[in-house]
Amino acid sequence: MSGAGRIERIAGSRAGVAMVTLALILLPFVLTQVGTSWVRILNFALLYVLLALGLNIVVGFAGLLDLGYIAFYAVGAYVYALLAGPQFGLHLPFWIILPIGALVAALFGVLLGAPTLKLRGDYIAMVTLGFGEIIRIFLNNLSQPFNLTNGPQGLARLDPLRLGEFDFSTRQEIAGFDFSGPMKTYYLLVLVAIAIIVITLRLQNSRIGRAWEAVREDETAARAMGINTTRIKLLAFAMGASFGGVAGGIFSSIQGFISPESFVLHESIIVVAMVVLGGMGNIPGVVLGALLLSFAPEVLRWTVTPVQEALFGRMLIEPEVIRILLYGFALVLIMHFRPAGLLPSAVRKRELEATRA
Amino acid sequence: MTPLLRAEAVSKSFGGVRALHKVSFTIAAGEIYGLIGPNGAGKTTLFNVLTGLYRLDAGRFSFDSAPLEGLAPDKVAARGIARTFQNIRLFANLSALENVMIGRHLRTRAGVFGAMLRTRATRAEEAAIEGRALELLDYVGIRARANDRAGSLPYGDQRRLEIARALATEPKLLALDEPAAGMNPTEAEVLKRLIARIRADGMTVLLIEHNMRLVMNLCDRVLVLDYGERIAEGAPAAVQRDARVIEAYLGVAPEDHAQAGTRDAA
Numbered sequence: 001m002s003g004a005g006r007i008e009r010i011a012g013s014r015a016g017v018a019m020v021t022l023a024l025i026l027l028p029f030v031l032t033q034v035g036t037s038w039v040r041i042l043n044f045a046l047l048y049v050l051l052a053l054g055l056n057i058v059v060g061f062a063g064l065l066d067l068g069y070i071a072f073y074a075v076g077a078y079v080y081a082l083l084a085g086p087q088f089g090l091h092l093p094f095w096i097i098l099p100i101g102a103l104v105a106a107l108f109g110v111l112l113g114a115p116t117l118k119l120r121g122d123y124i125a126m127v128t129l130g131f132g133e134i135i136r137i138f139l140n141n142l143s144q145p146f147n148l149t150n151g152p153q154g155l156a157r158l159d160p161l162r163l164g165e166f167d168f169s170t171r172q173e174i175a176g177f178d179f180s181g182p183m184k185t186y187y188l189l190v191l192v193a194i195a196i197i198v199i200t201l202r203l204q205n206s207r208i209g210r211a212w213e214a215v216r217e218d219e220t221a222a223r224a225m226g227i228n229t230t231r232i233k234l235l236a237f238a239m240g241a242s243f244g245g246v247a248g249g250i251f252s253s254i255q256g257f258i259s260p261e262s263f264v265l266h267e268s269i270i271v272v273a274m275v276v277l278g279g280m281g282n283i284p285g286v287v288l289g290a291l292l293l294s295f296a297p298e299v300l301r302w303t304v305t306p307v308q309e310a311l312f313g314r315m316l317i318e319p320e321v322i323r324i325l326l327y328g329f330a331l332v333l334i335m336h337f338r339p340a341g342l343l344p345s346a347v348r349k350r351e352l353e354a355t356r357a
Numbered sequence: 358m359t360p361l362l363r364a365e366a367v368s369k370s371f372g373g374v375r376a377l378h379k380v381s382f383t384i385a386a387g388e389i390y391g392l393i394g395p396n397g398a399g400k401t402t403l404f405n406v407l408t409g410l411y412r413l414d415a416g417r418f419s420f421d422s423a424p425l426e427g428l429a430p431d432k433v434a435a436r437g438i439a440r441t442f443q444n445i446r447l448f449a450n451l452s453a454l455e456n457v458m459i460g461r462h463l464r465t466r467a468g469v470f471g472a473m474l475r476t477r478a479t480r481a482e483e484a485a486i487e488g489r490a491l492e493l494l495d496y497v498g499i500r501a502r503a504n505d506r507a508g509s510l511p512y513g514d515q516r517r518l519e520i521a522r523a524l525a526t527e528p529k530l531l532a533l534d535e536p537a538a539g540m541n542p543t544e545a546e547v548l549k550r551l552i553a554r555i556r557a558d559g560m561t562v563l564l565i566e567h568n569m570r571l572v573m574n575l576c577d578r579v580l581v582l583d584y585g586e587r588i589a590e591g592a593p594a595a596v597q598r599d600a601r602v603i604e605a606y607l608g609v610a611p612e613d614h615a616q617a618g619t620r621d622a623a
Contacts, residue, residue, distance in 0.1 A: 207466075218446050
């Protein structure tokens with residue numbers, strides 16, 4: 001919070017920033033050596049980082065437990081699919097669709113947030129969970145009477161990710177280096193993630209961020225201090241949803257195909273788990289949680305079968321099943337040993353120290 | 358002179374319980390106005406209807422020559438009434454400084470885009486918010502605790518932090534709900550001087566308090582409530598001698614037993 005501390009941190013970490021930048025630039029080259037699919041996996045992990053950062057605004061900052069967050073990802077994805085695909089024959093450029101997707105998602109954030117305004121705590125979770133499902137069911141059924149979403153078949157042959165003449169979907173040689181499509185997409189995603197991290201950090205240390213904290217800590221006191229809690233909560237829903245919308249748009253453009261199946265309740269829960277596991281309200285923690293939980297299934301995919309074959313001579317449990325089991329187990333362990341998350345925010349740390357003392 | 362706050366026949370019931378019944382009073386600008394009465398007399402209910410936490414059943418408030426009833430709590434705060442709470446409601450896990458900075462919300466403007474772009478205006482405003490918050494912590498005498506977790510402060514400091522947070526909203530009327538509760542005599546004395554200073558700096562104060570020494574020393578006028586009704590009002594010394602007040606606080610004298618029934622009916 002104090003100016004001196006901030007300057008000290010920046011000066012002290014200039015070398016650190018340079019190293020992180022270099023690592024981020026080199027990472028896809030290294031991963032390509034391991035296996036080309038890893039860059040693609042990394043890209044999906046970055047999409048989850050965007051989602052987790054968005055949800056963190058609602059859950060971590062404003063303290064509103066949203067269990068239907070994936071709906072906004074879906075909204076962003078479908079906005080892209082409808083505006084850059086054969087469904088209506090529209091092919092708007094990516095950089096126009098992305099802000100539209102963010103805006104539409106924000107609007108849905110307000111629409112779905114509004115009915116929860118009078119609710120507190122667990123009741124918000126229940127209502128948002130229901131709304132998340134409603135959106136998915138709508139997407140599944142809006143093929144009649146007027147075919148908007150093409151129902152469960154989903155929307156295919158979407159325009160690939162392109163910025164002007166620059167195509168992110170094809171292999172290309174730049175300055176003597178060979179860049180695959182996923183590698184190029186990776187750099188775009190890193191830039192978007194950094195932009196969102198900067199925005200989130202700035203929001204956190206602002207008048208709006210403090211108002212969110214006030215609502216989370218004590219809504220009645222916040223109102224008595226003149227904070228319009230209705231507006232400030234809707235703002236959290238809208239901001240969080242807009243990040244989800246951006247992530248959804250990018251997801252559509254990378255995949256080239258979307259269907260309601262990608263936006264099930266399970267996905268909402270995974271994003272909540274990322275935020276909680278990493279450390280609610282703390283941005284490095286949330287990023288870490290998102291990366292860990294999105295890489296875990298891939299690591300398991302490569303290890304579970306060989307380990308079981310070595311132990312039992314054959315595979316007894318599918319990696320998919322073990323994944324859910326391990327998620328649950330990891331969350332239980334985290335709640336027991338580090339209830340504020342792997343990298344807790346200063347506020348949560350204070351909170352826990354106070355309750356233990 | 359028009360009063361700063363005028364309450365006319367204010368009533369509030371919870372089910373069958375009449376928490377407030379046709380209570381009227383006025384507070385002049387610059388006054389310290391005391392509100393006393395036995396437990397359950399309706400003092401905090403009066404605060405809650407005044408600040409918009411509860412809706413009035415009947416009656417009206419006018420503040421600064423405009424009606425006040427029916428406004429949401431944040432609108433009441435915007436009109437210039439700031440309050441503290443009987444059972445302290447700080448943002449316990451935030452620092453003392455952040456608590457007061459949140460109090461500045463109402464009188465500052467930066468929105469989402471200002472924060473995202475960190476414009477020059479936003480940065481200047483942030484610096485002003487922090488500066489004013491530190492001034493207020495200094496004013497109530499807890500600047501040294503600025504970076505401590507609000508919930509970890511000693512009780513008396515928490516009370517004073519709540520006052521600083523309320524002052525940050527730039528109120529015209531500061532409503533204090535039992536600020537001396539749980540304080541030892543030394544702390545209460547410090548608090549007394551703080552309230553006197555707040556008034557000397559031009560603020561009007563509405564004070565609920567059980568600490569009679571504080572009330573009698575500080576208040577210009579006192580309103581006494583009992584069972585939700587106004588039973589006396591006036592200068593502290595006069596109120597102290599009022600038979601109905603003595604009766605409300607000490608119970609009914611044996612020779613008055615015959616009249617006891619008429620009291621509730623009145």
